[in-house]
Amino acid sequence: MRFIIRVVINAFAIWVVTLIPALQVAIVAFPPGETLQLVLTLLAVGAIFALVNTIIGTVIKVVAFPLYILTLGLIGLVINGFLLWLTAWITSGFGWGLTVGDFWWGVLAAIIISIINAVFGAILRPQKRKRRD
Numbered sequence: 001m002r003f004i005i006r007v008v009i010n011a012f013a014i015w016v017v018t019l020i021p022a023l024q025v026a027i028v029a030f031p032p033g034e035t036l037q038l039v040l041t042l043l044a045v046g047a048i049f050a051l052v053n054t055i056i057g058t059v060i061k062v063v064a065f066p067l068y069i070l071t072l073g074l075i076g077l078v079i080n081g082f083l084l085w086l087t088a089w090i091t092s093g094f095g096w097g098l099t100v101g102d103f104w105w106g107v108l109a110a111i112i113i114s115i116i117n118a119v120f121g122a123i124l125r126p127q128k129r130k131r132r133d
Contacts, residue, residue, distance in 0.1 A: 003050065005124055006117075011039075011046030013116035014098065017109045024101025025109045031096075045098050049087045057083050080114060081107030 017025050027045065030037040060079055061068070067075040084098075085106045091097020100106040 006050050006121075007043060007046045009046075009117055009120045009124065010049050010113070011042040012120070013113040014045055014049065015042050016116060017112050020109075020112075022105075023109045023112075024105045026099045028096050028099060041096055044096075045087065045091055048090055048097075049084070052083050052087050052090070056086065077107055077111060080110035084110040084113065 014025075014027070017023055018027050027038065027041055029041045057079070060082075061076075064075055064079060081103060085100050085103055088098040088100040088106070092099065100109070
């Protein structure tokens with residue numbers, strides 16, 4: 001259930017980022033490109049982005065731990081931009097998906113996606129039940 005919520009939040013965040021034309025981030029929908037195909041493409045890109053963050057992002061963050069300390073965490077912004085760019089590269093191989101015009105605009109887009117994920121993740125996080133004793 002958490003993964004599905006995470007995918008939907010990622011898809012929404014990516015959609016919001018594509019609405020800002022200056023960021024040079026766009027979605028190429030499945031053919032024929034109607035609204036349903038756009039939503040399905042956003043969900044697929046959101047799932048791929050969640051998988052990339054979970055698998056590859058964790059490995060990179062563990063390896064780059066000394067850089068986190070050295071840069072006081074600012075390297076995380078570059079790593080998130082790289083993971084967004086990697087998602088765009090993976091989905092472009094299918095002929096649909098995410099396109100990122102420039103790496104540094106991708107870093108800014110990743111910052112916006114992270115903020116949206118944090119806000120909606122805090123709101124939609126499943127609450128743990130408190131036991132009555």
